[in-house]
Amino acid sequence: MPRYLLSRLLQAAIATFGVITLVFFVMRLAGDPTLLLVPQGASAEQIAELRHALGFDRPLLTQYIAYLDQLAHFDLGESFVQRAPVSAILGARIPYTLALAAGALAVALGIGLPAGIAMAVWRGRAVERLLAALVLTGQSLPTFWSGILMILLFGVILHWLPTSGADGPASLIMPAVALGALAMSTFARMARIAVLDELQRDYVVAARARGLSLGAALWRHVLRNAAIPVITVTALEIGNLLAGAVIVETVFAWPGIGQLAIQSIAARDFLVVQAIVLFVSVTYITLSLLADIAYSLVDPRIRAVA
């Protein structure tokens, strides 16, 4: 166990360092950020002055080392546009994105898993076809469109839910459903395949032959084994939810990091954009690490192999 954990931690650390390096160089390759920060009518001298003040005229390697040094002190710099520490700007938005991701995950797991299991258990019945239609809908509606449809129906016509913003729990419902829909479909399909797979195995057939009820067989044997692929997908889906939040947060005016990303790109807020990319990447790496640890706990075979 410790050796497996250690090697996974090391991998995660290397990946994080790789991401930090990649983000730094890709952002610089995209062009000189100074050009984005000056007003339209600025002269060449004014641009050069600002470039110098911001340190973008230093050799790339010097900038890179300074950047690593800053990161080592958990300093993300100061936003030139908002004139506030980037960490504070991000910190104000992260709770909203976490709340949205949690809500979406609740929708996705809460509907997706039971639906998937039901589709496996009642294979070939009307229930499966009905649920398959639901899954297909969740999978094929683009969020920017389903989002605005929901706003029109529940906000403008029925007045049940707030059309936009973050005015307490009611505001979270529509964004969470819109964001969770795609993941819900993924979970349902995953769960269906995993459960079907396990149901046909000899040990399940044997258990059933011993007189174990379907419910008991599911609960004691099938779900535990079927959980492994689902855990992996959950971890990756959380990462996808963070990325998908960009569209949903924009449509519903939900003030998370996705909306901040759009605002910062439009306002050319270079350091904030860089920090968001970094945050999402590191979250992704952390989640996949946690997933690996989680299924080594669920399935002792993984520990043994490692």
Next chain:
Amino acid sequence: MHRLWLSLAALLLATPAFAQSAADKTELVIDLAADAATLDPQLQWDTDSYSVYRNIFDNLVTRDQSGKIVPQVATAWHYTNDTTLVFDLRDDIAFQDGSKLTPEDVAFSVQRITDPAFKSPQLSQFDQIASAEVSGPHQVTLHTKTPYPALLAQLVKLSIVPKAVVQKLGDGEFNQHPLGSGPYKLDSWQHGVAVTLTANPNYWRGKPPFARAVFRAVPDVPTRVADLRAGRVDLVRGLGPDDAQALKQEAGLKVLSVPTERVAYLFINAQAGPTKDVRVRQAIAMAIDRDGIISALQQGYGVPVNEVLTPADFGYDKDVKPWPFDANRAKALIRQAGAEGAELAFLTSPVYDRRLNEAVQQMLQDVGLKVSIVMMDQPSYLHRRQGPPDQAGSLSQGRWSCACEDADGVIFPLFRTGSIWSKYSNPEFDKAVDAARQTLDPAARMADYHRAFEILREDVPAIGLFQDVAIYGARKPLQWTPTANEAFFLMDMHWAP
């Protein structure tokens, strides 16, 4: 981590910040496209930020509904020589903390925004000011580096900040907790969500029209429209022509629009590629159906312009006639220039209207040119557009606003030899715009700009496409006439009785 969960809990339990219905007449709820980037008025100058913070502060001078520059904190002004401007100030204005607005505050406001160390993004608009000093008990004197005719137009944007408060709080804190002498004071700023202002009961120009004003950040246009239709908000900014058409059908709502000082233009590279030949540039000018663009793409929300400037700017010349739309003459000119089938690179980025790119592409293909649209990210686009002429492509579109309503802020940076945007050089043009920069006499300046626009018409380093129109949606009872400079003063709005 602990604090993170606390704020998460606080978020979910939060009582709605603006649960009150929009029908509440003492309150005005507004959807902007984005949260204010800064509330310090001497930092960012983008439409969403200044729509909020200009209501917290007063300006040295301002513009009336017709666009004329009129007193606000200053009561009168006069030049003692070409580079010295003296302002007489009111002595009955108080900041929201009760302290008096003094000439020291005015001088400090100028010194602060022109201090290179402060790195104000607005610096280039004020950097002709050499110094500011208190010259009497109710008087401030500004010195400019050279005679600078656009000074007053720039000062329209100078908000007066309280010296003592800024120095006590520091720049970072002042940005989060701004305090001015304007009709509204900051109540709360929930980042990414909304800024709430409350009326300043002691405001010197009279009682503000609403007790509270909420500026929400709603980036998506259809969502802003839905907010308006659901009755959650009273006023939304930044609608497109299509949204305006749809809103017009709604009972209880109305569309407000105003031609702005923003000009849409087509850049044509005069120093490299096939467009180096002036005949090709003139042919392009005749190949573009600008009326068609305004009626089809803009749904009528655009005003034809004669040049790369709008009638809202000083220097606009009604007498210089634009090239007529004449595809046959354009074809003939291109044949004459031997440029049939010439390949033109149309540089662009996602910031610009894709439909306009494609319309121009089609119109130019119709007269025998080959246009390839080169889509890039914005930094790469700017890098090439502002780089050497052979990198800048043959064509690109742009929207230009100097926020100063003066030709000096538009055609000088766009076409003057040596400017980063200019891919064109004509000593006669340079002479005209330089001269217009160095005299304070409006008649002489108009004559210089007339000359400049005549030269630009023949040389065609760009053509003006249309004057951009700002479109707002509002509930019917809201009374407001928007202005060309897109000022968003709550004092100019009120509910119909």
